[in-house]
Amino acid sequence: MRASSLILAAAVFLPPSSANAQCQLGKILELPVTMRGARPIVSAQIDGRDAQFLLDSGAFFSTLSPASAQTYGLRSSPLPGGFQLRGINGTASGSLTTVRSFGLAGVTLPNIQFIVGGTDIGQVGVLGQNFLGLADVEYDFRHGAVRLVRAKGCKVDDLAYWASDYPVTIIGIEERTPQQRHTVGSVTLNGVKLQAIFDTGAPSSVLTLSAAKRAGVTPNSPGVVEGGVSIGFGTRALRTWMGTFSRLDIGGEMIPNPKIRFSEAQLNDADMLIGADFFLAHRVYVANQAAKMLFTYEGGPVFGITPAGANDEKGKPLDLSDRSADPTDAEGFSRRGAALASRGNLDAAIADFDQAIALAPTQARYFSQRASARLANRQPFLAAGDLDKALTFDPTAVDARMVRARMRLAGHDPAGAGEDVTILDKELPPSAGERLQLAGMAENAGLLELAVANQTAWLTAHPEDAQRPAALNGRCWVLAQLNRNLDKALQDCNAAIRARPNTSAYLDSRGLVRFRLGDLRGAMADYNAALTLQPRSAWTLYMRGLVKLRTGDAAGGQADRKAALAIQPGVGDRAAKIGLEK
DSSP, X not given: OOHHHHHTSOOEEEOOSSSOTTOEEEEEEEEEOXXXXXXXXEEXXXXXXXXXXXXXXXXXXXXXXXXXXXXXXXXXXXOSTTOEEEETTEEEEEEEEEEEEEEETTEEEEEEEEEEESOOOSSSEEEOHHHHTTSEEEEEGGGTEEEEEEEESOOGGGSOTTOTTSOOEEEEBOOOOSSOOSOEEEEEETTEEEEEEEOTTSSSOEEEHHHHHHTTOOTTSTTOEEEEEEEOSSSOEEEEEEEEOSEEEETTEEEESOEEEXXXXXXXXXXXXXXXXXXXXEEEEEETTTTEEEEEEOSXXXXXXXXXXXXXXXXXXXXXXXXXXXXXXXXXXXXXXXXXXXXXXXHHHHHHHHHHHHHSTTOHHHHHHHHHHHHHTTOHHHHHHHHHHHHHHOTTOHXXXXXXXXXXXXXXXXXXXXXXXXXXXHHSOTTOTTHHHHHHHHHHTTOHHHHHHHHHHHHHHOSSOTTHHHHHHHHHHHHHHHTOSHHHHHHHHHHHHHHSOSOHHHHHHHHHHHHHHTOHHHHHHHHHHHHHHOTTXXXXXXXXXXXXXXXXXXXXXXXXXXXXXXXXTTHHHHHHHTTOOO
């Protein structure tokens, strides 16, 4: 991306935080940012077609997923030999594409290059440091904005122009070079100095396993709990844990007893990612030219805790209420509401969405946002009404229809969910990332053929993706239920298990395939292995019981079936539904 394309935008001067008359802060470009959960999303246009991007300060270059490039009809060319994309979840191959017309915040930029590769993250792509590093950058997620700023004649203390009486923390960051484009600074955790990348693309902050160990916490430490697996840009799925540490010091801002995730991730020359959870609670100015970062705490949860408050330099409690003017248009209320919802302030978020809807009563997206907030606020009936209205105003609203289908499944309405799934199947592009979720919903709605079709379409469009093992297992499982193409199903399950050994669900799926094929010894081995990992799986117990009965172990078979029915009384009906013995 060429800096000259952006400098054409008119500069708006911001007031400096001190009386330094020589300081000029020129706003080059302001990007409206809408939080979706803990992900900052920016709207753009690729050759005139709308596209949603993740704003990712942890990405060295802007990227598109291969499926997105296919969806938008973009041609890719090879990158230099041996070039690989590297993320915390491993590596992926890459290529290069050029967007002829890229629209961003009202500015049209010609011939913008993107790297194509990596895992589909749920958005079209990411905007990375080749864009964010063009000037200084201010992250103001609380007010739904990121600003590129040019500072002239300013001291570092002048740059936090919004601060007023808020305490300003200033830390040094590494100088930018062609090889080092990230925002990297030092923090201290439990007295141990660590290098941290400030990464808006990470939904939550995360430590490497070795850094957590240096700070005195391991997966076996008291109070540590498993945090599931994470996927990212690369192809690996990584185990994570949640642990409580004694103290985190970021440039003098002290956070006592922070709860921080740590994982098997490998970071080049860094120990920690400080993610969107930090940015949601702070207003941040990255002075790239001065190699400094300034921030103020703006209130709300950070690192798993909600501080009681903050004090000024004299120890006086600080008023952290939002002092800026209320939004004046529907988009402003929408963005502020999304930030409030991301911080867990659901009642205030819903009130902002109410205002957005009052100002723009036929905008489907605002109803979808309010529906999500109401769901999180345990108001499912009100949420369902909002989704119905969203789809009335825009029947093509994919997000709203996806959420409504999931709600209908949860409400034991497979027929209603099936209607939404069938419409989505017709509307989504063949390479859409949503097809993997759609396949799962189709299966749960009893539309097994549609599930296989969507799994196949997704796998074709995602040859190198961290979710491939799950997709392969899903297709194996559905084919086993259909009792069709069992050799193909076995290949899928074997590939999934090779990628992620010792996964109970994958072993269980292969067990059903082997049972259908008459390989009772293989099925028994898979069910035994799956039950070692998940001993209270009613389905696996029931199926092992059927295997035992077929191999002449009547007592063992009845015992497994009895145990399965005690856990889940309807498991026998589920087996009968796909043509297995009760």
